[in-house]
Amino acid sequence: MEKANKFWRWARNKLSDPANPGQETEERTLFLDGTIAEESWFDDDVTPALFRSELESSSGNITVWLNSPGGDCFAAAQIYNMLRDYKGKVTIKIDGLAASAASVIAMAGDKVLMSPVSMLMIHNPSTVAMGSTDEMQKAIEMLDEVKNSIVNAYQTKTGLSRNKLSKLMDEETWMNAGKAVELHFADGVIERSSLYGRKPETEPDETPAEDEPDERSTSEKESDEVEPKSMLFSRYRAAAAMNKKLCDYCREHSEKPPDNEKQAKVYNTGRSVEDLEKRLDLMKQFI
Template sequence: MSRKFWNWVKNEDDTRTLYLEGAIAEETWYGDEITPKQFKSELFNGNGDITIWINSPGGDVFCASQIYNMLMDYKGKVTVKIDGIAASAASVIAMAGEEVLISPTGLIMIHNPMTMAFGDTEEMQKAIAMLSEVKESIINAYEIKTGLSRVKLSNFMDSETWFNAKKAVELGFADNILFSEQNKDSVESQAITFSNMAITNSLLSKFKSTIIKDVGTPYEVLNKRLDLLKY
């Protein structure tokens, strides 16, 4: 079972708050029956409106997809508040919010999914095809929330695009800026820099902890590849 990356808090008014912090499903989610069931059980263990605070660099794309679907299916109002960063897979989860609010200093980042592939040219082509389909599934979530064209969203992902609070609201990834009533004129666009090294290190760390030999049935090889899929 993966280390728990979420924490539920019950508030005095019977609403609940979910904190998503750090890497999403840092160790495993795909193929693990316990972790998804535990998250779902905790989500549906109560009712009423929920607030989700997100500060995460991303992680497991399948985990993000399942959490997104669970939240979309939840009967109460889901409010997302991005207080730090909602990057990569975490940005997909954020799109499940009926209302998405972002801190004046918050950031959203979207990019193409990535994985590690092993084998001959046929295996590499399969990996490329898989990544293309995963990308299309991610665009679905962005398109529903923002109303932007798939071409524009695809270009944003190709370029690994970062959005500050104002840009996120302008493009529809967020609905409003936190504390904006108190600080209407204080939010400035922020210049940011980012290195792919953070994502590369994350993949390498995952690779080091997983000894993979490209042997076995095609199903086994596929499972190994899916386990390395990152977004």
Template sequence: MKKFWNWVRDETTEERTLYLNGVISDETWWGDEITPKMFKDDLLSGAGNVTVWINSPGGDVFAAAQIYNMLMDYTGKITVKIDGLAASAASVIAMAGGDVYMSPVSMLMIHNPSTIAIGDSEEMLRAKALLDEVKESIINAYELKSGLTRAKLSHLMDAETWMNANKAVELGFADKIMFAEGEKTAADSLIFSRVAVTNSLISKLPKQQKPKTGTPIESLDKRLSLISH
């Protein structure tokens, strides 16, 4: 079975490197997902410090939570390096790094959890309650790493926030930018909010003009006719 992750061992230092490239899933359907059981088997097959390279669009939040817990519980040091994308559930896994590094061309994205529900209004309410609790659990990981308030993190998730490396470091989601020399200023940072962009575009749409008030043209014509006669 082809897996979109692999381990590389450094025999001289006893350290291992893990590359995560793919969708995080609770079960394997096509043989190209990162699943918790397979991940655990690989993680515990060796010892020593581990460097985790992440390039993943996310996936199953509960599977990501399991992988996050395995990394947090691992006896060696975990260093996370984001070289492409750590989005959605993958961003939760990234928070398990004692040190989180981002490539200067990488992105990190956080947003609210989502699901598909079928049923009556009570079923919809139960689905909403579940999503609310899942969001709180995700915030726990973000809060532990970034130190941001839960309210701030909730707003960032509501807006589906995309961060480049500088902004992720500024907000505490990452610790350092790879290949960079010296400190970056806030002016170099970028944060992208889908909600903010949508609102900005809406504000630029031409507003419907209200009808002008005044004397109707027919009345003016009559007055001009009376004056000319």
């Protein structure tokens, strides 16, 4: 019986062996869903030893379907190391979200693929601390070391500089499949036929016959093989851009005190002070 607080589960699939036509081979699938070690990772029955024993209970290639908002970075680090040390080929498929600690696990794949509608997010590690200034300084130093260890995983996969990766983490960066492939966090986009092993519905062959001219425009022909557009979102950049727009608007629309009676008419809103006070009193009733 599975433990109630396990955040992973296994499945076995029978696949045709391309090397031996007519024969089947077995491939295991690991599903990592939800928070990584939401309750505990060391102090209860859901332990690193249990995960390792299940991982090594069989051989062969494995596919990992990953959909997680993150969680315990130390648990993610151990899972990363176990997958990297596994003898068979590990393919990571992100079908929803690989955020925070889950993005570290994603870097363990020999091949990393993302669904066209999935997202990957990286940011700085965080913790809760209390105590004296010495205790606060220890927490800061610990977070710096944790960040460096996470950068190691990202750099091994992407080849990007540590400064570039550190800046992306500082800005809490969100990437769609296209951007993740562009920055080498992922190797490709999951094709429709491989999503959960489903085959696409039969569709009519719209390819023009050899004796029929292809009258489509150049843009229509090029759209047959369109790569997902890349998108990178930083919460801090978005906030900074919004603040800049607000400041620019205030500077452009700031009202100066009228110099004479003629100018005063331009700034007259037509509302009396009593009317404004009534509207403010009305608003207070709903606050």
